[in-house]
Amino acid sequence: MVIKQNKLPKNVIPLICDSLPIELSFCLFYFENNSLNYVGNNENIVFPAASVIKIPLAIYILKLYEQNKIDINQEVEIKSSDKVGGAGVIKDLSITKLKIIDLITLAIIISDNTASNILIDIIEEIEGKAFEKLNSFFSSLSLKESRINRKFMVDLISPPVNFTTTFEINYILYKLTNFELLNEENTIKLIKIMLKQQYTEKIPMYLDNYYVANKTGDISGISLDSAIIFKSNDIKKELINKNYFILSVFIKFGNFTGNPKTSRNIVNTIISEISFNLLKLFET
Numbered sequence: 001m002v003i004k005q006n007k008l009p010k011n012v013i014p015l016i017c018d019s020l021p022i023e024l025s026f027c028l029f030y031f032e033n034n035s036l037n038y039v040g041n042n043e044n045i046v047f048p049a050a051s052v053i054k055i056p057l058a059i060y061i062l063k064l065y066e067q068n069k070i071d072i073n074q075e076v077e078i079k080s081s082d083k084v085g086g087a088g089v090i091k092d093l094s095i096t097k098l099k100i101i102d103l104i105t106l107a108i109i110i111s112d113n114t115a116s117n118i119l120i121d122i123i124e125e126i127e128g129k130a131f132e133k134l135n136s137f138f139s140s141l142s143l144k145e146s147r148i149n150r151k152f153m154v155d156l157i158s159p160p161v162n163f164t165t166t167f168e169i170n171y172i173l174y175k176l177t178n179f180e181l182l183n184e185e186n187t188i189k190l191i192k193i194m195l196k197q198q199y200t201e202k203i204p205m206y207l208d209n210y211y212v213a214n215k216t217g218d219i220s221g222i223s224l225d226s227a228i229i230f231k232s233n234d235i236k237k238e239l240i241n242k243n244y245f246i247l248s249v250f251i252k253f254g255n256f257t258g259n260p261k262t263s264r265n266i267v268n269t270i271i272s273e274i275s276f277n278l279l280k281l282f283e284t
Helices: 015-019 050-066 100-109 113-127 130-140 166-177 184-194 235-240 260-282
Strands: 022-032 035-041 075-077 097-099 211-219 222-230 244-253
Touching: 022 166, 022 260, 035 166, 050 100, 050 113, 050 130, 050 166, 050 184, 050 211, 050 222, 097 100, 100 113, 100 184, 113 130, 166 184, 166 222, 166 244, 184 211, 184 222, 184 235, 222 260, 244 260
Parallel strands: none
Antiparallel strands: 022 035, 022 244, 075 097, 211 222, 222 244
């Protein structure tokens, strides 16, 4: 498949970006006459993937379900040793079992790190060599930069880390929306989970007239968001009619305000503004 790259329109990037210590990447996939096109800025720059990489992780688990290797309604044990810090609620709960579909939901809508790591353990148990399997999945899509090399909140400093680019995560989402990775039922199931996203301060912030299925990622000095953006809530119809956008915006940034939280809030606002500007240009 050939994706046509078009010239980036003016006035998409806020002027404030010129004066800030940030590295900005974004990529928008859109359709014209059912033909896939994109515009981007540094769309092939490799970023630490943070929690955005939980999207292909969820896809892979659902692929195992379609192959009858797992039952997503099966409960799995939650051990104290499984619990890790960072985003999520499992670490603070006394529950000892959860359904796999609930782990997927928690990993996506609140970015639960414990749930995500247990999903990796399930791949390890069923197929062995979980990271090799996940990275082979990326390679099967001809993706060169996207990799999952370790669990979440485990040894955050030492390499290897998890990587992707705005173009490659968009491509994964395109393959998903085109029903090339999962069947129709499971594609829509995952998108509906993403539509329940609890972190909406980035791409969705100014997109009140759209339905945004997104997944954020945050680590020190990194703010990421990737989304499928629909014009109505009839998801099946919108997918079939190619009436949607796929957008990823990634930013690396320094602590330019003296307060890391304030710097991140400004960066998140930039992501929101870029998202609004892009869709305003391409909406019909």
